[in-house]
Amino acid sequence: xxxxxxxxxxxxxxxxRMGVGHSRPHCVHSxxxxxxxxxxxxxxxxxxxxxxxxxxxSLGMLQVAFDAATEAMLIVDAERxxxxxxxxxxxxxxxxxxxxxxxxxLDDLMALKPExxxxxxxxxxxxxxHPLPNASGEGRCRIALNGGKQSASLLLRWRPVELIQAxxxxxxxxxxSPDEQALIQQQRFMTDLTHELRTxxxxxxxxxxxLSRFKGLPSAARSRLAMAGEEVDRIRRLIEHxxxxxRLKVDPALLAFGEHDLLSLIKRWTEAxxxxxxxxxxxxxxEITPCMVGLDPNALLLVLDLLLDxxxxxxxxxxPIQLQLRRLDQQSCVQxxxxxxxxxxxxxxxxxxxxxxPFIRGRLRRDGRQVExxxxxxxxxxxxxxxxxxxxxxxxxxxMDGSLTTALLTLPISPAARDGEVxxxxxKDQV
Numbered sequence: 001x002x003x004x005x006x007x008x009x010x011x012x013x014x015x016x017r018m019g020v021g022h023s024r025p026h027c028v029h030s031x032x033x034x035x036x037x038x039x040x041x042x043x044x045x046x047x048x049x050x051x052x053x054x055x056x057x058s059l060g061m062l063q064v065a066f067d068a069a070t071e072a073m074l075i076v077d078a079e080r081x082x083x084x085x086x087x088x089x090x091x092x093x094x095x096x097x098x099x100x101x102x103x104x105x106l107d108d109l110m111a112l113k114p115e116x117x118x119x120x121x122x123x124x125x126x127x128x129x130h131p132l133p134n135a136s137g138e139g140r141c142r143i144a145l146n147g148g149k150q151s152a153s154l155l156l157r158w159r160p161v162e163l164i165q166a167x168x169x170x171x172x173x174x175x176x177s178p179d180e181q182a183l184i185q186q187q188r189f190m191t192d193l194t195h196e197l198r199t200x201x202x203x204x205x206x207x208x209x210x211l212s213r214f215k216g217l218p219s220a221a222r223s224r225l226a227m228a229g230e231e232v233d234r235i236r237r238l239i240e241h242x243x244x245x246x247r248l249k250v251d252p253a254l255l256a257f258g259e260h261d262l263l264s265l266i267k268r269w270t271e272a273x274x275x276x277x278x279x280x281x282x283x284x285x286x287e288i289t290p291c292m293v294g295l296d297p298n299a300l301l302l303v304l305d306l307l308l309d310x311x312x313x314x315x316x317x318x319x320p321i322q323l324q325l326r327r328l329d330q331q332s333c334v335q336x337x338x339x340x341x342x343x344x345x346x347x348x349x350x351x352x353x354x355x356x357x358p359f360i361r362g363r364l365r366r367d368g369r370q371v372e373x374x375x376x377x378x379x380x381x382x383x384x385x386x387x388x389x390x391x392x393x394x395x396x397x398x399x400m401d402g403s404l405t406t407a408l409l410t411l412p413i414s415p416a417a418r419d420g421e422v423x424x425x426x427x428k429d430q431v
Contacts, residue, residue, distance in 0.1 A: 071172045072086065073085065073171070074089050076171065077166065077168055077169075078128075079105070080106040081106075082102060082104050085098045085102075086098060111126070112125065112142075114141045121139070133158060134160055137158055139156055140155055140156070154173045154176070156172070157171070183246070190239075190247075191247075194243045197235075197236075204232050205229060208228050212226065212229070241376045244380060245358065245379060248380075248384065256297075256299075257296060258297075259293070263291050291334055296387075299384045302384065307381055307409070316340075319340075321339065322337075322340075323338055324339070332412060334410070335411075339405065341399070341402060345398060346397060352396060356379060356392065356393075357379055378392075390412065394408070395408055
């Protein structure tokens, strides 16, 4: 028996498909379509396999990249169950590998120890009774691990991730940079220093006041006591301002935040001023329109005090300090400007910007003497304003006998007030 050759088998299959010996020629078209479909299917399968292989390689490379990252990363669902983690997270929480974190609950792995004032947003991250946050956020914290261990200070960031109609949350933990660690150390130092110096300064100030009440005290001695009291008070303010400035750089959220009537706060501040030579231009225009802003009212009063003090120090002492308010509806903001008349020609923009840095003082008086002060007022005012998402800049312009220096404070108007409404939770005259 002769075995059929490959050519014979191919010829036989071709005849069968062509319908040789059969009376159904219409099968030619159908079988041709089947061949084409088979070829297309085989090609599609090949393409799919190649795509799947490419995706696997890409995912593998992504996993390698994530594992090489120094930041610890976790993805959790609404039940706070871990769905994905990188190697840094596994090493931080378990000292193991990522697979050990799969399907674990966050509160079984760690406890968060917030280091900032506003810790509510961070506290709900591990609480299954609350929904996942719908907005991004960040904060400093320490992690308490099983076995009583505790991590160093970390920066925790969270961000919602929506995948396939299911909500997830991405958590990242990273070590603080050297600059951030230095700021924290500086904050702790200033807090300790303020605490240690507060009591002795109060004792010195009390003794000075007691001595100044002695009858028959020579005028020269009384004058020296008054000067000593002023110096003690200056040191106290310097320490408090430096401490607050350091804390704001580390944690801007330490300020209270609420909706307040800006015009009401400004009026109360001007009524309490001891300096009568203040112009009040621009207040009438705000009488008829709401001007609600989000800020800390006590901090605003401090900012205005600092700006006024700076204007009085560098002013010529003869022209009044001008206070103006303007509402800019197109920019949805309100501007407060405090302007003083000083000596000399306007300085460059770079010098003006430098005056907003700590320990930088402005130019000399007309008599060549340096203005007293530590150069912290404008720097502290700017940090406070930035905490409310506002801006503080300095501007100068030339006039006939000198220059005008303006501190321009810009604050965003609350969304409700932009439409002429007063928020329900707005607070008036609360300082």
